[in-house]
Amino acid sequence: PYDVLVVGGGPAGASAAIYAARKGIRTGIVAERFGGQILDTASIENFISVKHTEGPKLAASLEEHVKEYNVDVMNLQRAKRLEKKDFIEIELENGAVLKSKTVILSTGARWRNVGVPGENEFKNKGVAYCPHCDGPLFAGKHVAVIGGGNSGIEAAIDLAGIVKHVTVLEFNPELKADSVLQDRLNSLPNVTVLKNVQTTEITGTDKVNGISYVERDTGAAQHIELAGVFVQIGLVPNTDWLAETVERNRIGEIIVDNHGSTNIPGVFAAGDCTNNPYKQIIISMGSGANAALGSFDYLIRN
Ligand code: FAD
Numbered sequence: 001p002y003d004v005l006v007v008g009g010g011p012a013g014a015s016a017a018i019y020a021a022r023k024g025i026r027t028g029i030v031a032e033r034f035g036g037q038i039l040d041t042a043s044i045e046n047f048i049s050v051k052h053t054e055g056p057k058l059a060a061s062l063e064e065h066v067k068e069y070n071v072d073v074m075n076l077q078r079a080k081r082l083e084k085k086d087f088i089e090i091e092l093e094n095g096a097v098l099k100s101k102t103v104i105l106s107t108g109a110r111w112r113n114v115g116v117p118g119e120n121e122f123k124n125k126g127v128a129y130c131p132h133c134d135g136p137l138f139a140g141k142h143v144a145v146i147g148g149g150n151s152g153i154e155a156a157i158d159l160a161g162i163v164k165h166v167t168v169l170e171f172n173p174e175l176k177a178d179s180v181l182q183d184r185l186n187s188l189p190n191v192t193v194l195k196n197v198q199t200t201e202i203t204g205t206d207k208v209n210g211i212s213y214v215e216r217d218t219g220a221a222q223h224i225e226l227a228g229v230f231v232q233i234g235l236v237p238n239t240d241w242l243a244e245t246v247e248r249n250r251i252g253e254i255i256v257d258n259h260g261s262t263n264i265p266g267v268f269a270a271g272d273c274t275n276n277p278y279k280q281i282i283i284s285m286g287s288g289a290n291a292a293l294g295s296f297d298y299l300i301r302n
Contacts, residue, residue: 001087002028004295005100007079010036011281012271013106014062015288021069023296028072030079035059036108042124047281082245088266102266102295109272112234114146118202126208126228131155138163143228144211146199152232153177153185160188168193169213202229237273249275260291268295
């Protein structure tokens with residue numbers, strides 16, 4: 001069996017695998033797609049100490065760094081079941097069962113898409129999902145935020161301090177965000193809130209130039225010219241496969257303590273799949289290191 005088996009090969013998993021391997025213990029990493037979300041990221045400017053990089057380049061560096069160590073890398077393999085017996089068992093989609101004394105879950109998350117024409121075409125060309133990452137790219141420009149829940153309104157408040165104007169589009173007749181956030185939003189001079197509207201298309205040529213929507217009460221079709229669209233309708237953790245095993249919160253995030261431990265002894269978790277509130281590369285790497293040290297601590301005590 002492994003001492004540490006990491007499930008997920010994004011920034012959190014790569015960091016966990018390196019920290020574990022550096023303890024000289026038997027380490028494996030299973031990843032459906034080594035690199036994770038950063039493979040879909042163009043420009044990265046907030047990975048501290050690296051002024052600018054690109055997602056695929058950072059993913060290649062992660063892989064190169066992991067391969068410096070004695071780590072079994074099992075790429076293009078999807079985990080489908082976790083069970084605690086004498087060891088913790090991870091069953092893969094291909095039927096293989098891996099056994100380990102500890103497991104670190106780092107299966108990440110994915111942004112929920114609005115699914116309108118233009119969203120895929122203009123990803124990284126005006127369609128964005130992370131205001132902390134991409135907000136500064138739109139300084140002085142007009143942007144839209146799709147979604148009036150807490151994350152949408154937080155994004156709109158954040159962006160209003162950077163961009164020229166923010167238009168919020170909410171499908172329902174009312175915003176779902178906490179009233180303190182709504183009050184803050186309403187106090188800002190450069191924000192317009194459109195409620196009861198359905199986004200129908202993100203328009204553009206080589207990059208985004210506008211958004212089309214329908215007013216749901218009148219049926220009237222409208223179009224606004226703008227440079228960016230932030231989609232904020234939810235981040236979904238990749239944790240369905242855990243079924244009734246590891247404890248999760250209402251939105252499916254794995255609940256961890258400050259050692260990265262879950263409710264199952266020997267099972268740890270790190271990165272975007274956990275209830276850690278902020279989802280960023282640097283934070284995921286930190287939590288991967290934390291979970292690896294947590295699992296090492298567990299191994300020397302058990
Ligand atoms: P992920 O990167 O999601 O990796 C999860 C890993 O688990 C992948 O290898 C995946 O294939 C694997 N996996 C999932 N399910 C299974 C399974 N069942 N079995 C086996 N493997 C599985 N953050 C920043 O800090 N700066 C930025 O500029 C930035 N820009 C972004 C732009 C975009 C378009 C997106 C989508 C995200 C961006 N982020 C940015 C967020 C950042 O990418 C994430 O916070 C970070 O990648 C999370 O790392 P993670 O390792 O927790 O998860």
